[in-house]
Amino acid sequence: MFKNSFSKLVNWLDTRYDLSPVKELIQHKKVPLHKFSMFYYLGGIALFLFIVQVITGILLLMYYKPGEESAFESVRFIVTEVNFGWLVRNIHSWSANLMIFFAFAHMFSVYFTKAFKKPRELTWVTGFLLLALGMGFGFSGYLLPWNELAFFATKVGTDIAGAIPIVGSTIKEVLRGGDDVTGATLSRFYGIHVAILPLLFTFLLTMHLFFIQKQGMHEPDSFKKLPEDKKRYTPFFPNFALKDALLWLVVFNILLLLALIFPWELGIKADPFASAPAGIKPEWYFMFMFQTLKFIPAHVLFIEGEILGILGFGVAGLVWLFVPFIKIKEKFNSKFDLMKWIGIVIIVYMILLTIFGYVSSSTA
Amino acid sequence: MSTNRRKFLNILLGIGGIGGLTILTYPILSYLIPPKSPKPKVNSVKAGSATAFPANSYKIIKFGRKPVILVKTDQGKFVALSATCTHLDCIVQYKKDTKQIWCACHNGIYDLNGRNVSGPPPRPLKSFAVKIVKDEIIITQAG
Numbered sequence: 001m002f003k004n005s006f007s008k009l010v011n012w013l014d015t016r017y018d019l020s021p022v023k024e025l026i027q028h029k030k031v032p033l034h035k036f037s038m039f040y041y042l043g044g045i046a047l048f049l050f051i052v053q054v055i056t057g058i059l060l061l062m063y064y065k066p067g068e069e070s071a072f073e074s075v076r077f078i079v080t081e082v083n084f085g086w087l088v089r090n091i092h093s094w095s096a097n098l099m100i101f102f103a104f105a106h107m108f109s110v111y112f113t114k115a116f117k118k119p120r121e122l123t124w125v126t127g128f129l130l131l132a133l134g135m136g137f138g139f140s141g142y143l144l145p146w147n148e149l150a151f152f153a154t155k156v157g158t159d160i161a162g163a164i165p166i167v168g169s170t171i172k173e174v175l176r177g178g179d180d181v182t183g184a185t186l187s188r189f190y191g192i193h194v195a196i197l198p199l200l201f202t203f204l205l206t207m208h209l210f211f212i213q214k215q216g217m218h219e220p221d222s223f224k225k226l227p228e229d230k231k232r233y234t235p236f237f238p239n240f241a242l243k244d245a246l247l248w249l250v251v252f253n254i255l256l257l258l259a260l261i262f263p264w265e266l267g268i269k270a271d272p273f274a275s276a277p278a279g280i281k282p283e284w285y286f287m288f289m290f291q292t293l294k295f296i297p298a299h300v301l302f303i304e305g306e307i308l309g310i311l312g313f314g315v316a317g318l319v320w321l322f323v324p325f326i327k328i329k330e331k332f333n334s335k336f337d338l339m340k341w342i343g344i345v346i347i348v349y350m351i352l353l354t355i356f357g358y359v360s361s362s363t364a
Numbered sequence: 365m366s367t368n369r370r371k372f373l374n375i376l377l378g379i380g381g382i383g384g385l386t387i388l389t390y391p392i393l394s395y396l397i398p399p400k401s402p403k404p405k406v407n408s409v410k411a412g413s414a415t416a417f418p419a420n421s422y423k424i425i426k427f428g429r430k431p432v433i434l435v436k437t438d439q440g441k442f443v444a445l446s447a448t449c450t451h452l453d454c455i456v457q458y459k460k461d462t463k464q465i466w467c468a469c470h471n472g473i474y475d476l477n478g479r480n481v482s483g484p485p486p487r488p489l490k491s492f493a494v495k496i497v498k499d500e501i502i503i504t505q506a507g
Contacts, residue, residue: 174396
């Protein structure tokens, strides 16, 4: 009966809106099968975690009160008084971190399989911008509980933005809503976190998903070279979609376990007139940059260390954003894959500096 | 529609569109820059009793809107410095064991004269004058 009513509904819609493009996509979308096929799931997991973020974020909005005198108290109220408030906040925090992790994993898998190459340049660009916005979500959301760690992380983060030549001081002032990190900063970060970033993110995500549907799944070179009869595919609907759904369920269970076993600390309320506590550190995905800043000396030649650091990361970010448009000539027909090695060096650098950051902050 | 007429309308729409966007952008950007609120003019602040302040310890004092670190050394001497690290704006603290000013954010170290001695801070901490009047600690702008 249900199936009957569903096909009736589809027919009703079809006669009015012509669903043939959707039907076409459902019938013909296919996923190549090869040794890197598991990489196809990473973006989907990041998407699932974003959906979790939207739902838990909306739930948190029901009780959260921005403001120097109310933010910390309202989060404490959520985790101590509201039914399952602790669970909602823990899931929101864990899911945020996992989302960034899977977005990074997705990005590097795309990089190493060279899926960013023509004609998928804009899928890469929108994807990298989504990761940058995701980190923006993390940075702005980190301040919202108005605790000590977040307060200083925000002071440092906005001060780094202030080091950008020419426009830096204006950006810093606009972000902070004044000279210092105060309640005004909290109001702005709240607006950025719940309105500006979701708007931009939804727009870019729609573009990103549209590009993927339009162009189909990327096939790595090793797969493309195979003779037609050796190429194996699985239909996206229902085979791949069901596996995706199963994996989402597994991820959701892991998320619940993490939220139950490792609750997210609320910490101490921020005091703008207290010393930065020992062991202060940003979220793990900013750690490699934070640690780099620790290593750069106060002055390198005639430039201040922090300006050099921010310029370095700024340029590196731009190069990474435009990776699909950079043509590296393959000389001598050699088997040396420069792009691959650059990627490996970047990952090793990020991992080492992150580990070093945690080890040094725990011993400081 | 003649091509000239179409061209004219396109130019008009283009100018109108770009002009409209510019007109909208300027007030939005200006709106985002917070208005300057008058800064409280503070020349000196009281920081409590000098005898009650334990030796080899510190306190962060509000100097207008800015934090100042007040340290009492082992010898009983008072030192007041800006508490804002010149590296990335964190608030510094006094390390009792090394007798130095330390910023926990990026491991910046200053001596008790405010000189940046190691780590990333690019400049020294600004110093403040400390006077004791009838056992009351008074911090004033130096110079």
